[in-house]
Amino acid sequence: MLGESKINKNLAKKVYIETFGCQMNEHDTERMLYHLEEVGYSPSEKRDEADIIIINTCAVREKAANRLFGHLGNLKPIKEANPGMLICVGGCTAQNIGAEIQKKCPFVDIVFGTHNISELPGLIDQRIKGEKGICSIINDGFDYDLDKVKRISSFQALVPIATGCNNFCSYCIVPYVRGREKSIDPESIIKSIKEIVSGGVIEVTLLGQNVNSYGKDLDKDINFSNLLESVSDIIGLKRIRFMTSHPKDCSLDLVRIIKERDNIVKHFHLPLQAGSNRILEKMNRKYSREQYLDIIDNIRNSISNSTITSDIIVGFPGEERKDFEDTLDMVRKVRFGRAFTFMYSPREGTDASKMEDTVSLEVKKKWFSELLQVQNQISLEENEKFSGMKVEVLVEGKSHKDDKLLEGRMENNIVINFEGSAGLIGKIVSVRIVHVRTFHMMGELMS
Numbered sequence: 281m282l283g284e285s286k287i288n289k290n291l292a293k294k295v296y297i298e299t300f301g302c303q304m305n306e307h308d309t310e311r312m313l314y315h316l317e318e319v320g321y322s323p324s325e326k327r328d329e330a331d332i333i334i335i336n337t338c339a340v341r342e343k344a345a346n347r348l349f350g351h352l353g354n355l356k357p358i359k360e361a362n363p364g365m366l367i368c369v370g371g372c373t374a375q376n377i378g379a380e381i382q383k384k385c386p387f388v389d390i391v392f393g394t395h396n397i398s399e400l401p402g403l404i405d406q407r408i409k410g411e412k413g414i415c416s417i418i419n420d421g422f423d424y425d426l427d428k429v430k431r432i433s434s435f436q437a438l439v440p441i442a443t444g445c446n447n448f449c450s451y452c453i454v455p456y457v458r459g460r461e462k463s464i465d466p467e468s469i470i471k472s473i474k475e476i477v478s479g480g481v482i483e484v485t486l487l488g489q490n491v492n493s494y495g496k497d498l499d500k501d502i503n504f505s506n507l508l509e510s511v512s513d514i515i516g517l518k519r520i521r522f523m524t525s526h527p528k529d530c531s532l533d534l535v536r537i538i539k540e541r542d543n544i545v546k547h548f549h550l551p552l553q554a555g556s557n558r559i560l561e562k563m564n565r566k567y568s569r570e571q572y573l574d575i576i577d578n579i580r581n582s583i584s585n586s587t588i589t590s591d592i593i594v595g596f597p598g599e600e601r602k603d604f605e606d607t608l609d610m611v612r613k614v615r616f617g618r619a620f621t622f623m624y625s626p627r628e629g630t631d632a633s634k635m636e637d638t639v640s641l642e643v644k645k646k647w648f649s650e651l652l653q654v655q656n657q658i659s660l661e662e663n664e665k666f667s668g669m670k671v672e673v674l675v676e677g678k679s680h681k682d683d684k685l686l687e688g689r690m691e692n693n694i695v696i697n698f699e700g701s702a703g704l705i706g707k708i709v710s711v712r713i714v715h716v717r718t719f720h721m722m723g724e725l726m727s
């Protein structure tokens with residue numbers, strides 16, 4: 281028989297979720313909030329007042345996983361002072377090393393994976409009834425229902441179109457923690473976006489690890505270009521973003537549709553990862569530097585005002601100085617608006633983790649800062665092209681740094697700050713760029 285539980289039964293009913301990782305995880309947090317609201321929990325801004333704390337984790341680099349243990353260490357005294365508070369760990373690290381989390385941190389009440397978010401209320405119920413050591417992880421699955429989401433923003437929405445990944449880039453843990461690629465059927469996507477747009481949303485971001493391979497697993501004649509076209513037809517939808525695009529599947533047809541449609545942003549996030557063909561092959565990226573440059577040419581020849589951003593890894597196993605210089609050379613040739621740069625981090629279970637990690641941390645750090653310096657200069661020069669221009673900005677809120685200023689995003693995802701009234705939040709306004717920096721811009725509202 282299960283013993284009498286000290287867990288709060290239904291008094292305050294507040295949940296606090298801390299989210300790490302990518303936009304897919306942000307969306308998963310919105311799904312957790314939906315399922316918890318169904319059983320009476322409302323979101324709380326204050327961690328220490330919550331009845332349930334959920335950490336929605338990322339596993340993409342070792343640092344992200346290690347940070348979880350530091351974080352849980354900080355929660356331990358809070359849990360000891362308030363044993364009725366539930367501590368749950370979900371997301372990609374939970375999916376990856378759930379049993380280890382529970383062993384190292386037995387005060388964690390519930391560990392759950394990426395494929396069973398809708399089970400959360402049931403797991404909480406089991407815990408409240410006294411069950412201990414709950415660790416519920418499903419190896420691969422599909423648990424998405426686009427209608428079961430508690431949206432955090434009233435004017436922007438994240439909409440997954442496919443989950444999982446089949447690419448198995450040799451360094452990457454995502455296919456192991458998110459399972460095989462599964463496209464969500466196009467009818468549900470369109471229906472769901474129509475509903476949220478009629479509820480006031482003006483910008484959607486279509487999410488997938490590789491949006492360009494959308495539909496390949498469906499028994500239907502549909503691809504990402506067709507889907508994008510149908511989404512773009514939805515009346516009232518002002519801005520469509522999408523990420524991430526894998527270069528190997530970036531078709532000419534897709535570029536044409538993006539060019540033709542005013543409500544699709546001219547922003548491509550096309551991770552390069554490395555500039556050397558030898559390393560690209562070891563990474564299993566399935567394109568060469570020459571093919572990547574061709575794709576960039578296609579995009580730029582067709583859409584002259586497009587912005588291309590990227591992800592780049594330095595210090596992959598076996599990478600030598602000349603390979604790294606190939607990366608620098610690509611960065612100089614392509615001229616990304618922005619690049620997210622990472623030091624290679626071995627992830628257990630991946631193919632690359634079986635290769636010898638030959639680049640020392642010292643060299644990784646040196647290459648990382650060299651790359652950053654080159655890219656930051658390019659970002660600044662690319663941003664300078666916008667100086668004095670009038671751009672359309674979706675106002676997202678007040679600036680985090682100065683609440684007298686508003687903060688919004690240009691079409692190409694660059695953040696811009698300017699003076700204006702809070703009544704503009706959620707609207708698209710015209711702004712003239714008056715000052716350009718490396719990662720953001722200052723502007724002036726136009727009437």
Ligand code: SAH
Nearest residue numbers: 451452489524551591592593622623624625
């Ligand atoms: N699906 C997306 C992004 C996945 S993860 C894509 O294909 O681009 C986001 C970024 O993290 C990757 O683009 C890559 O640059 C970086 N990354 C992934 N695994 C990594 C690792 N083991 N070490 C360092 N960076 C990594």
Ligand code: SF4
Nearest residue numbers: 445447448449452454
């Ligand atoms: Fe990881 Fe590659 Fe899949 Fe992106 S495409 S999630 S980098 S395996």
Ligand code: F3S
Nearest residue numbers: 301302338339340372
């Ligand atoms: Fe995203 Fe990190 Fe998982 S990048 S898919 S939250 S491993």
